[in-house]
Amino acid sequence: MKIAVAMSGGVDSSAAAAMLKEEGHELVGFTMQLWDQRRHVNVDENGDPLPSRCCSLDDVYDARRVADSLGFPFYVLNLEKDFDRDVVEPFIQGYLSGETPIPCVACNSRLKFASLDKMARSLGCDKVATGHYARVDYDNNANRYRLFRGKDHWKDQSYFLWELTQDQLSRAMFPLGELQKDTVRDIARNAALYTADKQESQEICFVPDGKYSEFIDRFLSHAGRESEIPEGGEIVDISGEVVGTHTGIHRYTIGQRRGLGIANEKPLYVVQIERARNQIIVGEADELDSLEFTAKGVNWVAFDEPADPVRALVKVRYRHEPAPATIHALPDAKARIVFDAPQRAITPGQATIFYDIETGEEVIGGGWIVREPS
Numbered sequence: 001m002k003i004a005v006a007m008s009g010g011v012d013s014s015a016a017a018a019m020l021k022e023e024g025h026e027l028v029g030f031t032m033q034l035w036d037q038r039r040h041v042n043v044d045e046n047g048d049p050l051p052s053r054c055c056s057l058d059d060v061y062d063a064r065r066v067a068d069s070l071g072f073p074f075y076v077l078n079l080e081k082d083f084d085r086d087v088v089e090p091f092i093q094g095y096l097s098g099e100t101p102i103p104c105v106a107c108n109s110r111l112k113f114a115s116l117d118k119m120a121r122s123l124g125c126d127k128v129a130t131g132h133y134a135r136v137d138y139d140n141n142a143n144r145y146r147l148f149r150g151k152d153h154w155k156d157q158s159y160f161l162w163e164l165t166q167d168q169l170s171r172a173m174f175p176l177g178e179l180q181k182d183t184v185r186d187i188a189r190n191a192a193l194y195t196a197d198k199q200e201s202q203e204i205c206f207v208p209d210g211k212y213s214e215f216i217d218r219f220l221s222h223a224g225r226e227s228e229i230p231e232g233g234e235i236v237d238i239s240g241e242v243v244g245t246h247t248g249i250h251r252y253t254i255g256q257r258r259g260l261g262i263a264n265e266k267p268l269y270v271v272q273i274e275r276a277r278n279q280i281i282v283g284e285a286d287e288l289d290s291l292e293f294t295a296k297g298v299n300w301v302a303f304d305e306p307a308d309p310v311r312a313l314v315k316v317r318y319r320h321e322p323a324p325a326t327i328h329a330l331p332d333a334k335a336r337i338v339f340d341a342p343q344r345a346i347t348p349g350q351a352t353i354f355y356d357i358e359t360g361e362e363v364i365g366g367g368w369i370v371r372e373p374s
Contacts, residue, residue, distance in 0.1 A: 002026045003127045003173065004120035006112065007067060007074065009059030011195045012131030014066045015184045016175040018191040020129055027072035028123060030116055031063040034083040034107075035206045041218050042208055065194050079115055086111050088206060092216050095250040096230060098273035099349030099371070102318070103204060108132075109163035117168055127173045132157040135177035136169050145169035147301050147363040149355070152180045159318050162353045162366025163299050213251040233278035235262065238271065238287060246280045249273050255288055255345030269345075289342035295352050295367030298335045302356070302364035305329050312354040312364055314339070316346045322355050327365075335367055 005017045007029045021027055035042075035056075060076060067074035087107045094101030113128065120128045133150030134157050145166055150156040164172065176184055188196035207215045220228050235244035244262045246252060251259075256270040260282065269288055272281035293316070300306070306329050313322035314337055323343055328336040337352065346369060353366040 001126040002028070002124060003129050004116055004123065004125040005029050005072075006116050006128070006130040007031045007063035008131065009056075009062035009066075009195065009198075010131065010200065011185055011188050011193075011198050012133075012176060013063070014131075014193045014195040015187040015191075016129055016131045017066060017070055017072075018187055018193060019175045020173075021070045021072065022191075027067075027070070028120075028125060029063065029067040029072055029074040030119065031060050031074070031076050032112060032115065033060060033076055033078045033080060034087075034111075036080045036084070041222050042206070042215070062195055062198070069193060070191070077115060077119065079111060082111055082115070083107070083206075088219070091204075092219060094349045095212065095216055096228065096275075098249050098275040100253040100347045101349040102351050105160050105163060105351045108160045109168075113161075113164065113168060113172070117171060120171070126171070128171050129173040129175060131176055132161060132174050133176050133179075133181075134158045134161055134174045136172050136174060138170075142303070144303070145172075148177070148361050149363070150174075150177050155181050158363050159315060159351065159353050159366075162301060162351070162363055163297075164301070165299075169301075213248065216250055231278070233280070235260065235280045235282055237268075238281060238283045243268075243282065249275060249278065249280065252280050254347040288345045290339075290346045291342050292336065292338040293346045293352075294330075294370050294372065295335045295337060296333065296370045298329070298333045298365060298367035300329075300365040302362060310354070310364070311357040313357055313360050314355070315353045316343060316369060317350050322360055324357065327354060333367075335365075 003020055003025050005027050007013050017027060017029065064074050087103045091101050091103040117128050133152055133155040135148040135150065137146050139146050147158060147161060147169060149158045185196055217229055220226060230248040230250050232245055232247045234242050235246050237243050244260065252270050252273060254270055257267055260268060262268055266284050268282040269285060270280055271283040271287045274281060310327045312325060312327055314325040315322045323339055325337050325339040330336055348369050348371040350369050351366060352369050354364045356362040356364055
């Protein structure tokens with residue numbers, strides 16, 4: 001087959017390309033230039049660039065080296081404007097509204113995969129391959145493509161792919177889905193690839209130091225939008241009593257304990273963020289527990305929108321252990337999720353993903369956690 005390969009400059013996409021090349025496929029490599037390095041937003045207090053191990057110019061160079069080594073053509077897609085519009089700006093607006101957004105889901109499905117899929121089709125490619133740890137299969141009986149967790153559950157990236165449509169899944173290939181991370185590195189070493197021992201990024205690619213609020217301050221200031229930076233306000237307990245002050249709601253997230261500056265007999269945590277009142281609401285640990293929540297933008301992968309409640313294992317963040325729940329589909333691509341037992345720190349802005357209740361392996365759908373009405 002002729003296959004378009006997404007090349008991030010890391011070991012995973014490099015090993016995926018090596019596997020497909022070994023199988024005899026015709027490959028075309030693509031790297032996406034996403035973050036505009038020329039704006040000098042990601043700098044420290046001295047104006048020096050912050051180190052980054054993802055979406056950097058070095059990553060583009062590494063991806064090109066791998067393509068050259070394996071002997072297939074390589075192109076760079078400049079998606080900086082799309083990335084700003086579809087990923088960075090929603091990320092910033094999410095924090096400004098009191099949410100804790102996870103931009104990697106939208107980036108993977110709406111930007112990276114969608115853009116590469118479009119380009120691949122224009123070049124006559126049969127499939128689009130990425131280095132994600134996930135699996136896709138076609139069910140003849142259901143006449144439907146099915147998405148599964150990667151065999152390496154610690155590296156599993158199905159959480160970032162639940163927005164993929166049936167059309168996109170029909171062309172998706174995940175060569176690493178059956179493999180463990182150590183095996184993937186061995187494949188890269190055996191192919192003598194430069195990226196075989198390259199470190200991985202653990203942070204959001206455009207926030208290399210992991211300091212989200214400081215990135216937002218720099219970004220808005222650089223864009224002449226200082227007036228959008230949230231001002232300080234009150235920290236109140238669940239009864240409404242003022243117990244402290246905060247320095248801007250974008251500096252806090254649900255479940256946060258450190259950095260509140262409040263002396264209390266028992267530890268206090270952020271349990272709610274109210275943009276309209278510019279308040280941070282704190283409470284004790286048990287006040288973080290919730291039995292249910294609402295999701296929007298729900299995409300059903302395993303079947304069409306169900307008329308009856310669905311039993312599933314549900315995640316509310318990437319490292320959350322999936323927990324049994326009942327999902328009730330609602331109008332306008334929404335759903336109500338009710339857990340069997342309370343779950344901790346269900347956070348607006350995060351993605352939720354639904355897995356098959358029997359095996360926990362198949363992705364049946366997902367959505368975006370929304371704020372409950374006050």
